[in-house]
Amino acid sequence: MSRIYDRVALIGLGLIASSMFWAIKRAGLAGEVTGYARSEATRETARRIGLCDRVCDSAREAVEGADLVVLCVPVGAMGAVAEEIAPVLKPGATVTDVGSVKRDVIQSVHPHIPPGVHFVPAHPLAGTEHSGPESGFAELFDNRWCLLVPVEGTDPDAVARLRALWEGMGSNVDEMEADHHDLVLAVTSHTPHLIAYTMVGVADDLRRVTDSEVIKYSAAGFRDFTRIAASDPTMWRDVFLTNKDATLEILGRFTEELFALQRAIRTGNGELLHDYFTRTRAIRRGIIDAGQDTDAPDFGRAKAKS
Ligand SMILES: NC(=O)C1=CN([C@@H]2O[C@H](COP(=O)(O)OP(=O)(O)OC[C@H]3O[C@@H](n4cnc5c(N)ncnc54)[C@H](O)[C@@H]3O)[C@@H](O)[C@H]2O)C=CC1
Numbered sequence: 001m002s003r004i005y006d007r008v009a010l011i012g013l014g015l016i017a018s019s020m021f022w023a024i025k026r027a028g029l030a031g032e033v034t035g036y037a038r039s040e041a042t043r044e045t046a047r048r049i050g051l052c053d054r055v056c057d058s059a060r061e062a063v064e065g066a067d068l069v070v071l072c073v074p075v076g077a078m079g080a081v082a083e084e085i086a087p088v089l090k091p092g093a094t095v096t097d098v099g100s101v102k103r104d105v106i107q108s109v110h111p112h113i114p115p116g117v118h119f120v121p122a123h124p125l126a127g128t129e130h131s132g133p134e135s136g137f138a139e140l141f142d143n144r145w146c147l148l149v150p151v152e153g154t155d156p157d158a159v160a161r162l163r164a165l166w167e168g169m170g171s172n173v174d175e176m177e178a179d180h181h182d183l184v185l186a187v188t189s190h191t192p193h194l195i196a197y198t199m200v201g202v203a204d205d206l207r208r209v210t211d212s213e214v215i216k217y218s219a220a221g222f223r224d225f226t227r228i229a230a231s232d233p234t235m236w237r238d239v240f241l242t243n244k245d246a247t248l249e250i251l252g253r254f255t256e257e258l259f260a261l262q263r264a265i266r267t268g269n270g271e272l273l274h275d276y277f278t279r280t281r282a283i284r285r286g287i288i289d290a291g292q293d294t295d296a297p298d299f300g301r302a303k304a305k306s
């Protein structure tokens with residue numbers, strides 16, 4: 001893979017930025033990669049582990065001369081960072097982000113982008129429950145989707161170049177409109193995270209009754225919830241505050257369905273429960289057949305097809 005940008009600047013050196021750095025280096029997609037993190041401790045860690053070719057002590061220093069600037073901070077901090085770097089953005093450069101919410105990021109970042117600089121919002125649908133500069137790895141984006149959410153009138157060449165970067169980092173790339181993105185992600189990621197946080201919170205509330213049995217006898221379902229509920233609190237606080245409408249819409253539907261299932265349990269309506277679980281099982285099999293679950297073990301595929 002050949003070089004796509006001469007200079008890339010990563011602002012916020014956590015899971016996503018560090019994974020981008022290693023993925024960019026793996027494929028030789030950029031000349032120099034600079035980085036900036038707000039805390040001195042993070043910058044020191046980055047220097048120690050060789051994360052970024054040059055770690056800078058200010059966001060402006062990292063951004064100066066960059067052809068691509070990637071905002072990798074929590075969604076609620078995107079606007080302030082964009083405002084801070086705006087005066088030093090190079091004419092013709094592209095600013096992008098990796099935020100989990102798109103409408104709010106566009107509204108807070110776009111007004112700060114000077115004329116002659118391109119803005120192409122993006123969202124890699126790949127992550128883990130870990131955060132910080134040491135959590136990244138080059139393979140994070142392999143065979144995962146990255147959604148580009150360009151605002152109307154964006155230079156197609158700037159979009160094509162960013163697409164090439166994400167493809168070079170191993171992703172499949174699609175384009176999507178911002179509100180649609182936020183609704184889809186409310187269903188597939190944001191509400192599920194909220195449910196996981198809630199379920200682990202409920203288990204914790206019950207701790208006095210169950211002692212440590214909840215942890216000791218954790219079955220796979222609860223373990224999955226605890227993994228997700230270990231995700232970064234700042235990042236997820238910002239996701240819910242900025243994707244409020246879509247999350248509330250999906251939560252409303254979720255609670256309606258939950259009450260229907262609750263009623264079926266209370267009234268002993270086994271047929272309803274069985275029909276419901278049959279429908280949801282088909283959805284899981286559809287995901288596996290479409291090759292969308294790259295984590296699924298092979299026996300899962302074999303079973304799904306039988
Ligand atoms: N963690 C995940 O699984 C995924 C996260 N995202 C998005 O990527 C972005 C970054 O997430 P992660 O890398 O996971 O977070 P992280 O917590 O690992 O790293 C965030 C970095 O931003 C810095 N930061 C926080 N506030 C800042 C501010 N006001 N100014 C400058 N730096 C600041 C932190 O010190 C840290 O270095 C978020 O917007 C998140 O929504 C997107 C896809 C997956």
Ligand SMILES: O=C(O)C(=O)Cc1ccc(O)cc1
Nearest residue numbers: 100124125126127128129189
């Ligand atoms: O770890 C998980 O289960 C995830 O769901 C990762 C993830 C978190 C946030 C995103 O915006 C995209 C992907």
